[in-house]
Amino acid sequence: MKVLIVYASKYGSTVDVAAAIGETLRARGHAAHVHEAGTAPAPDGYDAAVIGSAVYVGSWLKAASAYLEAHAAALRERPVWLYGVGPLGLEDPQPAGDPEQAATLVESAGARGYVTLAGALDRSRLSLVDRLITRVVKAPAGDFRDWEAIRAWTHGVADALERREPAADAQPSKAAAAFAAPAAASHAAPVRARLDEVVA
Template identity: 35%
Template sequence: MNTKSILLAYASRYGSTQEVAETIAAALREAGLEVELQPMQEVKSLDNYASVVLGAAIYNAKWHPNAHQFLSQHQEALRQRPVAIFALGPLSTGETAMLRSRRQLDKELEKYPWLKPVALEIFVGKIDPAKLSFFERLGTTASDHRDWKAIRAWASSLAAQLQQAEKLFHPA
């Protein structure tokens, strides 16, 4: 089991979470880990993975529906593997915005009391009004405050955390 790779599964409506997932996958690979990157809805089974990293954005206080679908569909397998989670949410770097998104995510994750992530992080997201519908666009302005340094730093610490956790879940 320890030789198996990490699954990094993401749910992204407008692409910014996918780019963050790609950056995290690259950082984990730089740390010597084997990583498979896939959109959540394309994952059929977790059999080939020793651990799972899930990344999805928040929209209107709700986590991406594919993330909910993934947690329900793979509950049994996820209980048996270390799981790390990241979400994209706030559009500004302010503490209030960050806390608000964090509370939204916590509320969503409360629906899965069996889920005990080994790491949980929120990153500032990106918004491009040109990609939104007329009503979604109202009152929004373009912004991209994604903190790539923070994203890479989290991924680097995650490499060690996942390896440590895998030993607990899958003792040699």
């Protein structure tokens, strides 16, 4: 199937996550096209879409939210999955749940599920303001991206596309629990998806 992958990244971590999703889908035989949200094509002409964003101060980046809003009608006509990289981690980069807007995003796009994935924090790349924020909240620096969790979730998406039914998250999230059915395939076995910090 032809799959559109759209991402919005603040400091680069989410770019790599989107690329990994694309690579995993291609390995499963799908034609995956990865685009930055600000320049991404409309979903028309694609069989499915996977859309994600870094979660900055508790919310998706504007480019990703704007893409979802602009193409909501078309997205609801095809299978869609959403993911966030973040949000804020306090001292420990473990999952603390989905951003508050996750359920709204899922409903807007008619998405089959939402997953929160870990990202990375390199303070040397941050703006002065973001550097101060991460220090105030004691956000841990480092690369916490869990590639096994990312691949497992993407395999679940591929399984659903091939069965033409919804997939569950690699780690069940609050929004996904309400909007996605459980996946039975071994590729989608639960994997703990760690949370990242304020920027991704």
